[in-house]
Amino acid sequence: MDNFTVGVVVFPGSNCDRDVSWALEGCLDIRTKYLWHESSDLSDVDAIVLPGGFSYGDYLRCGAIARFSPLINALDEFVKSGKRVLGICNGFQILTESGFLPGALVTNKNLNFICDDVELDIVSSKGDWFNNVDEKQTIKLPIAHGEGRYHCDSDTLKKLVDNELIALRYKNNPNGSSFDIAGITNEKGNVLGLMPHPERACDETIGGTDGLFTLKSLILK
Amino acid sequence: MDQFAVKVFVRLRPSVLDPAGEATKCASIKLGAEGIKSLRIGKMIEVKIEGNGENEVRGKIDLLCDRLFANTVIEDYEYSLEKL
Numbered sequence: 001m002d003n004f005t006v007g008v009v010v011f012p013g014s015n016c017d018r019d020v021s022w023a024l025e026g027c028l029d030i031r032t033k034y035l036w037h038e039s040s041d042l043s044d045v046d047a048i049v050l051p052g053g054f055s056y057g058d059y060l061r062c063g064a065i066a067r068f069s070p071l072i073n074a075l076d077e078f079v080k081s082g083k084r085v086l087g088i089c090n091g092f093q094i095l096t097e098s099g100f101l102p103g104a105l106v107t108n109k110n111l112n113f114i115c116d117d118v119e120l121d122i123v124s125s126k127g128d129w130f131n132n133v134d135e136k137q138t139i140k141l142p143i144a145h146g147e148g149r150y151h152c153d154s155d156t157l158k159k160l161v162d163n164e165l166i167a168l169r170y171k172n173n174p175n176g177s178s179f180d181i182a183g184i185t186n187e188k189g190n191v192l193g194l195m196p197h198p199e200r201a202c203d204e205t206i207g208g209t210d211g212l213f214t215l216k217s218l219i220l221k
Numbered sequence: 222m223d224q225f226a227v228k229v230f231v232r233l234r235p236s237v238l239d240p241a242g243e244a245t246k247c248a249s250i251k252l253g254a255e256g257i258k259s260l261r262i263g264k265m266i267e268v269k270i271e272g273n274g275e276n277e278v279r280g281k282i283d284l285l286c287d288r289l290f291a292n293t294v295i296e297d298y299e300y301s302l303e304k305l
Contacts, residue, residue: 061292068289097292104294106233111240151237151295176238 004219007035007045009091011066013054016088016199020051020215023199028216037066040074047084047218048075050091052144052197062105062147063093072098084127084218085191089145092183092193101184101193102160103152109176113146117207118196119171120182124164127189128220131213139210141196143174143182148195150177150184163187168194224271225278229300231291232263266290275302 006024010017017034024030033045037055042048055066066072072094079085079100087095095101108114122130122137130139152160157179160166168183175195183194198211233239239261246260268285272278282300291298 060290064289064292096294102294104292106237106295107240109238109240111244149238153236153294176240 004046005031005033005044006218007042007048008032009035009037009048009050009071011037011055011069013057014051015053016051016197017053020049020088020199023202023211023215027202027212030219035071037069037071040070042074042078048078049218050085050087050094052089052091055090055094061097062090063097066094067098075100079191082188082190084220086214086218087193088197088199089195092195093147095191095193100191101186102156103150103184105147106149106151107147108145108149114174115144116142116174118143118174120168120196121171123166123169124185126164126167127185127192129167129185129192129214129217138171140201140208141198141211142200143196145195148177149175150181152178160184167192168196222271223274224269224305225275226303226305227268227270227282227300229266229268229282229286229290229298230263231266231296231298233261234295234297237295275304278302
């Protein structure tokens with residue numbers, strides 16, 4: 001595991017890239033490498049994080065233009081090979097826009113940009129992204145978004161439920177998301193998208209460590 | 222080559238809540254406008270494009286609408302096309 005490297009993608013407008021890198025390197029001693037969005041060479045990274053922030057000004061829709069970057073084009077093979085991809089906030093929006101995850105993220109029901117800590121129920125163990133083997137089925141993570149309302153049609157929702165693809169649900173739904181959904185995985189479990197920010201909950205001095213497990217799980221095969 | 226002016230309208234699907242539209246509806250009522258039953262906000266995109274005839278241009282616009290201008294999970298689109 002010594003050489004395991006997590007690629008942290010940088011789009012024009014990403015602003016959580018350094019937070020992710022700090023959490024992985026400083027808190028977990030996992031090596032990271034920044035990947036500029038125009039790069040399509042993913043050969044020397046073992047997992048990828050699409051961080052939060054904005055991408056291409058989020059023009060048109062959040063993540064709509066990022067979808068056409070060379071890096072996202074190259075992501076298809078990476079995902080098919082079974083390597084792990086974590087999309088946080090804007091990263092989650094990009095994963096839905098590009099079709100790696102179903103549904104879409106739209107404007108919060110109350111129109112507010114919500115910056116808060118939220119309680120989340122861990123729903124599925126698919127992909128082992130969360131520590132739900134013990135009794136602690138609830139975690140607290142920060143959210144910070146204006147367009148985080150998860151939306152999908154009823155057929156997609158049934159598929160998510162039946163296939164155990166819902167990873168996290170809000171205890172007190174802050175944004176109007178369908179079925180209180182805060183995070184989902186793909187069928188294989190190697191892609192996770194979530195609106196909350198695990199990288200902002202990796203040190204007690206800044207309010208909690210509930211995000212550590214998810215970032216640490218990037219090194220799982 | 223023919224040149225066309227295209228107006229693309231992108232709208233949230235009826236099943237998708239439009240909170241910005243709801244807020245604008247409330248403001249419209251405060252302004253004194255009566256009788257507003259529904260108000261929803263969409264986008265209009267103007268494109269000038271050239272191609273060999275209307276069919277070819279429609280093909281290009283369909284691709285743009287389906288893959289970029291609209292996210293068909295949450296949005297519908299329609300467009301009008303005028304030969305210049």
